[in-house]
Amino acid sequence: MSSKQKKSTKYNQATLATPKNFLVPIMLLLLRDFNVHGYELRKKMIQFGIETVDQGNFYRLLRKLEEDAMVTSEWDTTAGGPAKRIYSITETGEQYLDLWANSLGEYQKMLNQFFTMYNPFFSPFSFVPKTEDSKEEQE
Amino acid sequence: MSSKQKKSTKYNQATLATPKNFLVPIMLLLLRDFNVHGYELRKKMIQFGIETVDQGNFYRLLRKLEEDAMVTSEWDTTAGGPAKRIYSITETGEQYLDLWANSLGEYQKMLNQFFTMYNPFFSPFSFVPKTEDSKEEQE
């Protein structure tokens, strides 16, 4: 227990509550409704509420989704500027999205349970911040 | 593009929608309400709805939480069987839990948004599965 110079153990503050692979279902959902290129899609995702979408990982993921036949793309050189890959979702992709939706639904239930236990006054769509009074019974 | 023998690229089915570090807030929440040992806590987490809680990672995480002063523990040798570490949350831990709660709240909003877009008939607490009819307009 001496000379501790740990690797600053951090369950990264910035990364709090970022679910694994969460970009995937949102990408698929957006591509189900819009046929767009990556750069545009990425903007949509940020609008969606994901504040940080790493550009590198984003494109890498898109290519992987294509490799796995979840989406297809074709080059668009008609417009000015750099060539774009226009993406669209496939049947497989839609099925995969449905799988994700089930999974996210499960997770949503757990979140509701979490908040019910965290703050008994909680109910979705009317979040009441926890008061000091509500944590008196201390075991 | 020849001789593809990829590493079977899989956004793991089993791991779908497993949020990063999700064990942490649930551990803290449960420890806020109960002073228990790891083995017991793990059972509670499974009851909570987390189907797979890897034992190894679980204990490792507990020790890390203690190392970071989120929880404290003391050995209990009064009961029969192997000695147990009884855990309880600290002030720091409670504050960290609050941080997590905010973060999870944000995420919950995104989930609601996801489902609103995924299935327009969706509303929380009355989930209506997507019908075939609802996906006719195909761009």
Added chain:
DNA sequence: TGCTTATATGTGTAATATACACCTATGTGA
């Protein structure tokens, strides 16, 4: 006694996923 099972707490390490830094290229406008 020896064997099995449940309880209880861990370690080692490979596979995955993500963050962060960096690269290439086209077109617009100052």
Added chain:
DNA sequence: TCACATAGGTGTATATTACACATATAAGCA
């Protein structure tokens, strides 16, 4: 010609998780 927005990436270190395995105590039972 230089900066900047658009567009699409690669390399790699770090973080997180999965999976296999290790240790120890006690109870049941043949």
